[in-house]
């Protein structure tokens with residue numbers, strides 16, 4: 118039996134795929150980037166390429182998606198939905214397209230689960246469902262929407278949970294937060310990410326217009342993926358949402374300083390005042406710890422930064 122990962126070539130999905138394969142699980146990936154696989158620089162997936170069934174699928178093309186899913190109809194015992202346009206300053210520039218990918222894309226994947234009778238569905242959600250509420254948000258903190266991306270995440274949780282309840286399949290929502298690490302090159306990211314993590318890839322002199330006065334629980338991607346796998350595999354979590362982050366908030370200017378210390382030099386990175394995004398931190402991860410046995414390996418960000426540097430130094434592009 119196999120796990121179907123939508124967005125399995127993305128930052129988070131690719132690590133979920135790798136960890137599932139390491140556990141001996143069969144993996145099918147539906148991702149619009151499939152044709153570009155060999156140029157994505159995902160060395161940890163290339164190592165296990167023979168164990169992956171990879172299909173080029175656009176989540177907005179529901180007919181092709183269902184036809185493709187029917188090819189594997191008796192094999193899929195779980196779906197992980199990780200396609201999204203992620204939060205960032207440009208999300209609002211193309212609202213119809215971005216909301217469609219996130220929410221119509223999810224709806225199409227839920228239809229696959231319904232039509233094929235897939236018993237389990239994990240929706241990759243976000244701490245964005247708490248909007249700008251202050252840190253320490255638990256899974257019982259009410260939904261608060263402070264941007265369009267957050268609106269798609271709230272809508273998706275409600276839709277996914279209700280689809281499961283209506284059609285009798287198990288739905289779980291993994292609320293992720295601010296992921297960094299191997300698989301993502303800083304050069305393709307927004308200025309705040311570049312200013313914090315870019316020096317690890319040799320970048321210098323980036324100015325982020327904001328973010329300097331904010332602290333967030335930046336989470337190493339392998340911890341994020343480990344939490345998702347724990348949620349996927351846990352017994353008795355039907356209908357539950359779980360916060361998955363490192364659980365420790367770091368001030369953004371502190372991250373810049375820690376990177377400089379790791380490298381032994383300053384890289385001329387500057388952060389303007391105010392928050393980068395309307396979010397509080399850190400998420401309360403006690404539910405993941407107690408119900409899933411989740412224990413982030415990189416709760417100390419210095420260890421996560423060193424690991425990220427090791428991957429960037431290899432430059433697997």
Ligand SMILES: NC(=O)c1ccc[n+]([C@@H]2O[C@H](COP(=O)([O-])OP(=O)(O)OC[C@H]3O[C@@H](n4cnc5c(N)ncnc54)[C@H](O)[C@@H]3O)[C@@H](O)[C@H]2O)c1
Pocket residue numbers: 123124125126127128129130147148149150174175176177198199200201202203204218222241242243244292293294295296297
């Ligand atoms: N990265 C973060 O910091 C973060 C934080 C909280 C939640 N999340 C959530 O985690 C999930 C995964 O995020 P990520 O960082 O891996 O994103 P990502 O951008 O790295 O990956 C998204 C993947 O979806 C694919 N994709 C995009 N549009 C598609 C389409 N129309 N059809 C098919 N495939 C398409 C892309 O090719 C890519 O491989 C998302 O749901 C995101 O909202 C991420």
